[in-house]
Amino acid sequence: MSGFFITFEGGEGAGKSTQIARLAERLRARRMDVVTTREPGGSEGAEALRHVLLSGAARSSGDPDLEPILFAAARADHVASLIRPALDAGRTVICDRFHDSTRVYQGLAGVDADLIALLEKLAVGITVPNLTIVLDVPAETGVARARERRGSAGPDRFEADDLAVHQRRRQAFLDLAQREPQRCVVVDGSRGVDDVTKEIAFLVHDRLDGQRLERSSMLGDDSII
Numbered sequence: 201m202s203g204f205f206i207t208f209e210g211g212e213g214a215g216k217s218t219q220i221a222r223l224a225e226r227l228r229a230r231r232m233d234v235v236t237t238r239e240p241g242g243s244e245g246a247e248a249l250r251h252v253l254l255s256g257a258a259r260s261s262g263d264p265d266l267e268p269i270l271f272a273a274a275r276a277d278h279v280a281s282l283i284r285p286a287l288d289a290g291r292t293v294i295c296d297r298f299h300d301s302t303r304v305y306q307g308l309a310g311v312d313a314d315l316i317a318l319l320e321k322l323a324v325g326i327t328v329p330n331l332t333i334v335l336d337v338p339a340e341t342g343v344a345r346a347r348e349r350r351g352s353a354g355p356d357r358f359e360a361d362d363l364a365v366h367q368r369r370r371q372a373f374l375d376l377a378q379r380e381p382q383r384c385v386v387v388d389g390s391r392g393v394d395d396v397t398k399e400i401a402f403l404v405h406d407r408l409d410g411q412r413l414e415r416s417s418m419l420g421d422d423s424i425i
C-alpha cells in the first residue's frame with residue numbers, strides 16, 4: 201500500500217519550511233509515520249549536488265541545460281533512494297520543493313519546456329505528489345522574510361534575483377496550480393503563521409480522509425465509514 205506524498209512549493213520566504221515542520225508535528229501527533237525531506241537534496245547523492253546547484257557553479261558553466269540536468273540527477277537519486285522506498289513502506293512523505301520548482305525556476309530561466317518535461321519523466325516517473333501545497337505570498341513579503349531569516353549570510357543564487365523575477369515566479373506557481381487543480385491547492389501564506397497552519401492541517405486531513413474512504417470502498421470495506 202502506497203503512502204501519501206505531499207509537496208510544498210512557492211517562492212523564497214513563503215513559509216514552506218515553517219509550515220512543513222508544523223504539519224509533520226501534527227501528523228505525528230496523529231500517530232502517522234512521517235518523513236520530511238527537501239530539494240535540492242534529501243539523499244546523500246542529491247545533497248552532494250545541492251551545493252553545486254545553490255552556489256551557482258552549474259550556471260557559470262555557460263550551458264543553460266546543465267542546471268536542469270543536475271536538478272534531475274539529484275531528484276532521481278532522491279526519489280529512488282528515499283521517497284519511493286518510504287511511500288512503498290506506507291509512510292507519509294512531505295517534501296520541501298519538488299518538480300514544480302523546476303518547472304517554474306528553470307522554465308522561467310528559458311530552459312526548453314520539452315527538456316524539462318523529459319527530465320521530469322525520468323526523475324519523477326510515477327512518483328507524482330498526491331497533494332501539492334502552493335504557499336502564495338507577494339514577492340516583496342517573501343524576499344523580506346528570506347532576508348530577515350538569512351541575517352548576515354549572503355543570499356543564495358536564487359534569492360539574489362530581482363524582485364520582478366520573484367514576481368514572475370509567483371505568477372508561474374499560480375498558473376501551474378490552476379492547470380492541475382486536483383493535485384495543487386494554493387494557500388495564502390501572507391497571513392499569520394497559525395492561520396496558515398490551520399488551513400493546511402484542514403486540507404491535508406480532508407485529503408487523507410478522502411484517500412482512506414476511497415481505499416476502503418475499493419476493498420469493499422464499509423466499516424470505516
Ligand SMILES: Nc1ncnc2c1ncn2[C@@H]1O[C@H](COP(=O)(O)OP(=O)(O)OP(=O)(O)O)[C@@H](O)[C@H]1O
Nearest residue numbers: 211212213214215216217218345346349391392393
Ligand atoms: N506566516 C508568516 N508570517 C510571518 N513570518 C513568517 C511566516 N511564515 C514564515 N515566516 C518567517 O519567514 C522566514 C521564512 O520562512 P521559511 O523559512 O519557512 O520560508 P521558506 O518558504 O522555507 O523559504 P525558502 O524558500 O527561502 O527556504 C522565517 O524567518 C519564518 O520564521
Ligand SMILES: [Mg+2]
Nearest residue numbers: 216217218296
Ligand atoms: Mg525553506
